[in-house]
Amino acid sequence: MSLKEFSSQDSQLRISLTSSFTDQKPGTSGLRKSTKHFFQPHYLESFVEAIFQTLSGVEGGILVLGGDGRFGNTQAIDVILRMAAAHGVKKVITTVNGILSTPAASHLIRIKKAVGGIILSASHNSGGPEGDFGVKLNGPNGGPAAESLTDEIFECTQTLGGYKIFKDSQISLDEPGKYFIGSMSVEVIDGIEDYIDLMQNIFDFDKISSFLKNDFLIAFDALNAVTGPYAKKILEDILGANSGTVRNGKPLEDFGGCHPDPNLTYAKDLADLLLYGNQYSFGAACDGDGDRNMILGRNCFVNPSDSLAILTANATCVPAYSDGLLGVARSMPTSSAVDVVAKELGIACFETPTGWKFFGNLLDSGEITLCGEESFGTGSNHVREKDGLWAVLFWLQILANKQCSVKDLMHQHWNQFGRHYYSRHDYESISSDIAHDLFNSVESKLTSLVGHPFAGINVVKADNFTYKDPVDNSVTLRQGLRILLEDGSRVVLRLSGTGTKGATLRIYLESYVSSNGNLIQDPQVALSKLIRSIDSFAEVTKRTGMLEPTVIT
Numbered sequence: 355m356s357l358k359e360f361s362s363q364d365s366q367l368r369i370s371l372t373s374s375f376t377d378q379k380p381g382t383s384g385l386r387k388s389t390k391h392f393f394q395p396h397y398l399e400s401f402v403e404a405i406f407q408t409l410s411g412v413e414g415g416i417l418v419l420g421g422d423g424r425f426g427n428t429q430a431i432d433v434i435l436r437m438a439a440a441h442g443v444k445k446v447i448t449t450v451n452g453i454l455s456t457p458a459a460s461h462l463i464r465i466k467k468a469v470g471g472i473i474l475s476a477s478h479n480s481g482g483p484e485g486d487f488g489v490k491l492n493g494p495n496g497g498p499a500a501e502s503l504t505d506e507i508f509e510c511t512q513t514l515g516g517y518k519i520f521k522d523s524q525i526s527l528d529e530p531g532k533y534f535i536g537s538m539s540v541e542v543i544d545g546i547e548d549y550i551d552l553m554q555n556i557f558d559f560d561k562i563s564s565f566l567k568n569d570f571l572i573a574f575d576a577l578n579a580v581t582g583p584y585a586k587k588i589l590e591d592i593l594g595a596n597s598g599t600v601r602n603g604k605p606l607e608d609f610g611g612c613h614p615d616p617n618l619t620y621a622k623d624l625a626d627l628l629l630y631g632n633q634y635s636f637g638a639a640c641d642g643d644g645d646r647n648m649i650l651g652r653n654c655f656v657n658p659s660d661s662l663a664i665l666t667a668n669a670t671c672v673p674a675y676s677d678g679l680l681g682v683a684r685s686m687p688t689s690s691a692v693d694v695v696a697k698e699l700g701i702a703c704f705e706t707p708t709g710w711k712f713f714g715n716l717l718d719s720g721e722i723t724l725c726g727e728e729s730f731g732t733g734s735n736h737v738r739e740k741d742g743l744w745a746v747l748f749w750l751q752i753l754a755n756k757q758c759s760v761k762d763l764m765h766q767h768w769n770q771f772g773r774h775y776y777s778r779h780d781y782e783s784i785s786s787d788i789a790h791d792l793f794n795s796v797e798s799k800l801t802s803l804v805g806h807p808f809a810g811i812n813v814v815k816a817d818n819f820t821y822k823d824p825v826d827n828s829v830t831l832r833q834g835l836r837i838l839l840e841d842g843s844r845v846v847l848r849l850s851g852t853g854t855k856g857a858t859l860r861i862y863l864e865s866y867v868s869s870n871g872n873l874i875q876d877p878q879v880a881l882s883k884l885i886r887s888i889d890s891f892a893e894v895t896k897r898t899g900m901l902e903p904t905v906i907t
């Protein structure tokens with residue numbers, strides 16, 4: 355086994371280093387690209403070198419490493435292990451077959467006191483040789499790396515002169531074991547047990563189990579991604595749900611050709627089963643790396659913004675939150691349903707930009723217990739990532755305690771707090787120029803809206819959202835265009851930060867009806883005036899040529 359140092363004198367490396375990173379600044383917590391792009395010579399290595407040169411405590415520290423099982427997962431683990439050894443890392447903890455969900459990685463980083471973790475995933479994006487790959491970096495608190503760190507890593511990629519790597523290693527990921535590369539130890543662990551222990555400490559498994567055994571049939575779709583093995587163990591083996599409850603439970607390198615994004619479009623089979631069938635009382639799905647969740651009841655879909663509000667309102671059903679919540683937070687485009695509950699409970703509610711990293715300071719400083727986003731992410735202070743299976747268990751715990759159906763729970767909630775009709779319209783794979791022109795044009799017209807009617811209601815504010823972190827006072831600018839109306843309705847526009855093909859325009863629509871109003875309309879009908887007004891104001895159809903959104907949630 356020997357150490358090899360590549361330098362920019364190496365011609366192939368030079369090409370990779372000069373051309374690869376200039377076209378995209380690393381995203382919210384790492385780098386996401388097509389698989390082909392990622393596995394061009396020296397590309398992954400160059401990005402990992404920049405991480406190792408920038409992250410504090412790498413030399414002599416502990417690192418957690420794993421991924422969602424997509425194509426390239428084990429190949430990348432081999433490269434990163436050899437590079438970690440060359441950089442003097444003391445120990446890397448990785449998992450059997452490299453399978454590690456994002457929330458489980460967050461937990462491991464915290465309990466193993468690691469300096470950070472590298473998670474190999476492009477999240478909900480498709481996988482395989484023709485799909486996407488990604489490298490996410492989490493810090494010592496278990497959460498996505500802060501923007502200051504990802505900025506430094508990006509800067510480092512621009513001046514990188516080479517990278518260090520051990521030439522070979524003999525590590526098997528087939529089963530748990532202990533190895534060495536040079537003086538660095540490598541521990542291959544099961545990766546699932548620690549996460550299950552954590553869940554058992556949060557929830558009352560006995561209560562959930564008796565509820566499920568009392569004829570409450572559930573279906574869980576792992577979308578051929580990372581949560582399959584976790585869900586099988588928790589739902590079927592421990593809680594006693596029927597065998598076969600977990601569908602598509604074996605992680606596949608290309609997710610079986612599916613798009614592992616738990617929404618009504620990409621998890622359509624499960625949605626049809628629940629929305630149009632009578633067999634199941636509860637359905638759920640998680641995304642590629644296990645941090646997102648979708649919740650369904652018989653003939654009903656739970657909007658993620660409502661989900662956060664309902665978890666908040668019923669948090670004391672869960673043993674770990676039985677003393678109540680410190681506070682809650684939501685991302686700006688998420689509906690205000692949770693704000694109404696927080697007000698009633700007398701706890702603080704924070705509004706952050708999109709991106710889980712913005713919850714980190716609030717969680718670390720004890721300002722909040724729960725947080726969530728409209729993009730199917732919900733979580734708590736048990737880890738520093740959103741957590742798909744945790745949300746599923748939280749829902750089951752509430753239903754078990756209240757002995758009711760999902761639909762009943764939602765109706766009770768709206769009857770008490772009113773309903774925030776909400777929908778997100780995504781226009782995917784638009785040409786980047788068209789998307790940016792559209793966005794800039796809307797931004798330039800925002801001030802002209804204030805004081806005038808939009809969808810027949812007066813506009814009270816229209817801006818590009820700015821966030822001031824209440825813990826460290828840092829300011830983040832330009833986090834989404836908002837049109838806020840007098841009656842509490844609003845429209846928000848953002849360009850996605852996670853797509854890899856062209857640009858994705860997201861339009862978020864929201865209007866509030868008090869508990870005396872019509873609580874059972876189809877959201878697309880309830881929001882139809884806003885939908886028509888924003889299409890004409892932003893010229894979405896005209897500029898994109900798209901007659902309808904690619905995905906509606």
Ligand code: G16
Pocket residue numbers: 382476477478645646708709710711727729731849850851852853860
């Ligand atoms: C990531 C972040 C989420 C954020 C989402 C936004 O999700 O972790 O906190 O809500 O991106 O995506 P977009 O910019 O496309 O709207 P994930 O699940 O991809 O890690």
